[in-house]
Amino acid sequence: MSTPNNLPIKIYRTDDTVELSIIWEIFNKCNYNCSYCFSYGHHDKKINVTLEHAICFIDRIVDHYMAKLNYKKIIISITGGEPTIWKDLVPLCEYAYSKNIYVGITSNGSAPIIFWEKHSHFFDFICLSYHPEHCSPVDFVEKYKVICAQKNTVLPAARIMMHRQHNYWERSIKVYEMIKQLANYQVECVAIQKKCTNNTWLFIPYESETMNDFIKNTKFEFHLSDHLIFRPPEALFNHKLLRQNYNIEKLIPNDLINEHSNKFTNWSCHIGLEQLFINASGEIYRATCLQGDLVGLLKNCKDIPFPSQPIICKKEFCHCTSDISISKSTHID
Numbered sequence: 001m002s003t004p005n006n007l008p009i010k011i012y013r014t015d016d017t018v019e020l021s022i023i024w025e026i027f028n029k030c031n032y033n034c035s036y037c038f039s040y041g042h043h044d045k046k047i048n049v050t051l052e053h054a055i056c057f058i059d060r061i062v063d064h065y066m067a068k069l070n071y072k073k074i075i076i077s078i079t080g081g082e083p084t085i086w087k088d089l090v091p092l093c094e095y096a097y098s099k100n101i102y103v104g105i106t107s108n109g110s111a112p113i114i115f116w117e118k119h120s121h122f123f124d125f126i127c128l129s130y131h132p133e134h135c136s137p138v139d140f141v142e143k144y145k146v147i148c149a150q151k152n153t154v155l156p157a158a159r160i161m162m163h164r165q166h167n168y169w170e171r172s173i174k175v176y177e178m179i180k181q182l183a184n185y186q187v188e189c190v191a192i193q194k195k196c197t198n199n200t201w202l203f204i205p206y207e208s209e210t211m212n213d214f215i216k217n218t219k220f221e222f223h224l225s226d227h228l229i230f231r232p233p234e235a236l237f238n239h240k241l242l243r244q245n246y247n248i249e250k251l252i253p254n255d256l257i258n259e260h261s262n263k264f265t266n267w268s269c270h271i272g273l274e275q276l277f278i279n280a281s282g283e284i285y286r287a288t289c290l291q292g293d294l295v296g297l298l299k300n301c302k303d304i305p306f307p308s309q310p311i312i313c314k315k316e317f318c319h320c321t322s323d324i325s326i327s328k329s330t331h332i333d
């Protein structure tokens with residue numbers, strides 16, 4: 001928990017960390033319908049993206065960030081909706097790889113086992129989110145184990161959505177406990193935040209102190225007892241956090257949210273330089289927080305004026321773990 005003298009004052013990336021992270025909400029269609037879903041509400045769910053536009057955008061990234069700015073490490077983090085329902089997901093990944101771009105995925109894990117058997121090796125990170133309204137604890141953990149058992153695959157991270165309703169909360173707790181009995185795992189418990197107007201997010205306390213304490217005190221956990229069976233992950237997300245008391249620690253963004261230290265108003269922030277966000281409508285922004293102007297449109301990918309300067313944050317909260325990871329500091333740089 002943050003106290004006045006250990007508040008964050010700087011977040012920065014280490015040399016081996018990705019220089020550009022592209023968060024791509026590829027579409028908002030999903031086979032689940034979670035009550036807390038923030039993917040454009042529950043109406044207007046469709047697949048707008050085309051493989052042609054996606055490839056054109058990747059070519060622009062290669063031209064601008066790799067060829068002109070000499071970036072070496074770029075990752076596309078594919079999210080949704082549920083990305084695995086898109087027929088062109090695999091061709092998109094193949095194209096990105098052909099350009100030396102890393103690809104990660106956030107999925108609800110519902111794709112059939114054969115999908116994971118054939119394609120798990122594609123991804124440089126796999127984030128498997130647990131949604132208790134739609135999946136039993138046993139089914140989720142079984143799928144997690146299937147992915148862990150694939151050859152040449154990174155250790156997946158389980159992101160457990162901590163539902164506010166008691167019966168679903170219990171299911172999430174069950175998943176948390178079952179995952180922690182495995183020999184190898186990464187797991188974190190994610191508080192459900194409330195999306196307000198103007199893309200602002202609020203942490204609303206849970207109904208019981210027990211739940212609130214669990215959220216505050218449960219940190220990201222990583223356990224690897226069999227190093228040989230997993231592809232060692234690249235050091236893609238090695239960000240550091242400097243606190244007011246000069247302590248430096250590895251940044252775990254979800255832990256900052258859970259301790260309510262995700263407030264960077266008036267900080268200088270490198271979105272657009274280290275991050276881009278594409279929403280389900282094909283609009284390109286600097287980050288999921290939508291700070292700064294619209295950068296461009298996927299369908300007009302040949303005409304995207306990529307940002308060249310950091311911006312000053314005007315948001316009260318930085319809600320998204322990817323946004324939190326972007327370099328930022330209390331000083332203008």
Ligand code: SF4
Binds near residue numbers: 034
């Ligand atoms: S799985 Fe994710 S994208 Fe799908 S409905 Fe649930 S929260 Fe929304």
Ligand code: SF4
Binds near residue numbers: 264267289313326328
């Ligand atoms: S809300 Fe946006 S601009 Fe503000 S700190 Fe987070 S990523 Fe940066």
